[in-house]
Structures are given as C-alpha cells and as structure tokens.
Amino acid sequence: MSVKTFEILEQLKSLTLLETSELVKQIEVTFGVDASPKPLFYNSITHLSDDHSPLPPVPTEVNVILDHVPAEKKIAILKVVRTLMGLGLKEAKDFVESVPQVVKEAVTPEVAEEIKQQLELAGAGVSVQ
Structure with a gap:
C-alpha cells in the first residue's frame, strides 16, 4: 500500500460517524456515484441472470x-386401462397383472394428470415420471 x-x-479511522456520513455524501456528489447498499435480493437476481439456473x-x-x-379393484382398473390404451381383454389383463407398467409415454403433464386421476378413481396406484 502506498504512503x-x-x-x-x-x-x-479517526473520523466520527457523522463525519464519515458527510464524507460519503460528498464523495457521491463529487464522483456521481451511489454508495447506498443494494438489497441482497437484487444481487441474487442479477447473479441468476447469468448462465446459472437454480431450478x-x-x-x-x-x-x-x-x-x-x-x-x-382389478376389474375396474382393467376397464380403465383398456379404454386408455385400446387393448383387448386378454392384453389388458396381462398388463394389469404385471405392474409396474408404463401406461402412457411422453405425454404432457396435463394429460398425464388426467390419466392418473382416472386410474386413481378406479383404485390404482399411479405415478408420473
């Protein structure tokens, strides 16, 4: 550090709090800067605007x-599976008896929720992944 x-x-270090406050105000006016603290929330948003995505x-x-x-509940579930998948009776029976099984692949979350509700109403245990 220079002399x-x-x-x-x-x-x-020898200034009082009042003198320090006045010095800060004078520096702001002289150099056209703002020394007021920025909220932490503001700083985190600007940080998130980079390539880092928290979610x-x-x-x-x-x-x-x-x-x-x-x-x-097997029969009720079998009926819903037949309707959803367009399966015959034997295929639907084999499908229901060999759980876990994928009922529908690559559907939108909204469609998946509708299918899940139908199967749960029939008594099935269903998950969406």
Missing part, C-alpha cells in the same frame, strides 16, 4: 406408470 493511501486510511427445467413430456393394482 498516501495509508495516510488517508489512518485519517478515515431444473420443467419437463414437457412425462410417463404415466401403473404401480399398484389392489386385487379387489
């Missing part, structure tokens, strides 16, 4: 998976 800088620093991208396509079929 001049060291002397200025020592003088700053994972929202999936545009998801899979609906039939996870669980209770024995007492």
Whole structure:
C-alpha cells in the first residue's frame, strides 16, 4: 500500500460517524456515484441472470406408470386401462397383472394428470415420471 493511501486510511479511522456520513455524501456528489447498499435480493437476481439456473427445467413430456393394482379393484382398473390404451381383454389383463407398467409415454403433464386421476378413481396406484 502506498504512503498516501495509508495516510488517508489512518485519517478515515479517526473520523466520527457523522463525519464519515458527510464524507460519503460528498464523495457521491463529487464522483456521481451511489454508495447506498443494494438489497441482497437484487444481487441474487442479477447473479441468476447469468448462465446459472437454480431450478431444473420443467419437463414437457412425462410417463404415466401403473404401480399398484389392489386385487379387489382389478376389474375396474382393467376397464380403465383398456379404454386408455385400446387393448383387448386378454392384453389388458396381462398388463394389469404385471405392474409396474408404463401406461402412457411422453405425454404432457396435463394429460398425464388426467390419466392418473382416472386410474386413481378406479383404485390404482399411479405415478408420473
């Protein structure tokens, strides 16, 4: 550190709080700067505008998976699976008996939610991935 800088620093240390406040105001006026603190929220937003994204991208396509079929609800679930997938009776029965199975692949989250609700109303355990 230069001698001049060291002397200025020592003088700053000897200032009172009021004198320091007046000095800051005078520096702002003289150099056209703003020394007021920026909110942390503001700084985090400007930081996030870089290439760093804090949230994972929202999936545009998801899979609906039939996870669980209770024995007492098997027939009701089988009917819904037949309707959703356009399967025959034997194919739907084999499908329902071999869970977990993907009911629909690469559908929008909205469609997946509708399918999930239909299967859950019939009594099935369903997940969306």
